[in-house]
Amino acid sequence: MPLPFLTADRAYEAAEDVPLPFDDRDRWRRPYRPGPCRVGVAAIALLLASYVLFAAVIIAxxxxxxxxxxxxxxxxxxIAAALRMLRMGVWVSVRGLRRVGFLGTRTVAWDRIVTVRTVQQPVRWLGLPRTVQGQALTLVRQGRSPEDEKPLLTTHNADFLARPEAFDRAADTIEAWAAESRHG
Incomplete structure (x- = not known):
C-alpha cells in the first residue's frame, strides 16, 4: 500500500533546485513528512486498537x-483518531492553504493571504501551555492582524521537534507555494 506522506521529503530532496517539484498542483499535498512524535503516538494508538479488536472478537x-x-x-x-492524527498539518494546492486540525479543517484561498513568513517568537512546546523560543511559520490574511492568527508550523510542534532542517525545508516550500500562487 503506497503511503504518500512518507515520500514527501524524498521528492523535495530529489528536486532541490525546483521550489515546487510536483506536476499535479491541483492535488492537496503536505510538503513535509509527519514527525516521529506524531507517528509514534499514532502507532501506539493503532497497537491499542488491535488489542481492543481482539478483545471484541473474544467477547463476541x-x-x-x-x-x-x-x-x-x-x-x-x-483507529479513526490515530488516522486523523496522522492527517493533521498544513496542506497546499493551487486553490489555497489548508490547516488540518484534529477536530476541524480550515482552508484559505491564496488570494486572501497577504503574506506567509517565518518569524522568531515564543512558541508552544508540543502544543502544551509551556512556551519556548523558536521559529514559527505565520500566515497573515486580509482583514486580520498577525496577532489574531495561530502559527501554521513551529520548530517545537509534533512534526518538527528536534528536526530544524525539516522545519526550514517545509517553511521554505510553503512560502514558495504562497509566492507562486499569488503571482501566478
Whole structure:
C-alpha cells in the first residue's frame, strides 16, 4: 500500500533546485513528512486498537453481540483518531492553504493571504501551555492582524521537534507555494 506522506521529503530532496517539484498542483499535498512524535503516538494508538479488536472478537465468541459491538465501536474510534492524527498539518494546492486540525479543517484561498513568513517568537512546546523560543511559520490574511492568527508550523510542534532542517525545508516550500500562487 503506497503511503504518500512518507515520500514527501524524498521528492523535495530529489528536486532541490525546483521550489515546487510536483506536476499535479491541483492535488492537496503536505510538503513535509509527519514527525516521529506524531507517528509514534499514532502507532501506539493503532497497537491499542488491535488489542481492543481482539478483545471484541473474544467477547463476541463468549459474550453477547451487543457487548462485542460496543468494544468494536471503541476500536473504530481509536483507529479513526490515530488516522486523523496522522492527517493533521498544513496542506497546499493551487486553490489555497489548508490547516488540518484534529477536530476541524480550515482552508484559505491564496488570494486572501497577504503574506506567509517565518518569524522568531515564543512558541508552544508540543502544543502544551509551556512556551519556548523558536521559529514559527505565520500566515497573515486580509482583514486580520498577525496577532489574531495561530502559527501554521513551529520548530517545537509534533512534526518538527528536534528536526530544524525539516522545519526550514517545509517553511521554505510553503512560502514558495504562497509566492507562486499569488503571482501566478
Amino acid at each position: 465468541l463468549t459474550g453477547t453481540l451487543t457487548e462485542a459491538g460496543v468494544v468494536f465501536g471503541i476500536a473504530l474510534v481509536v
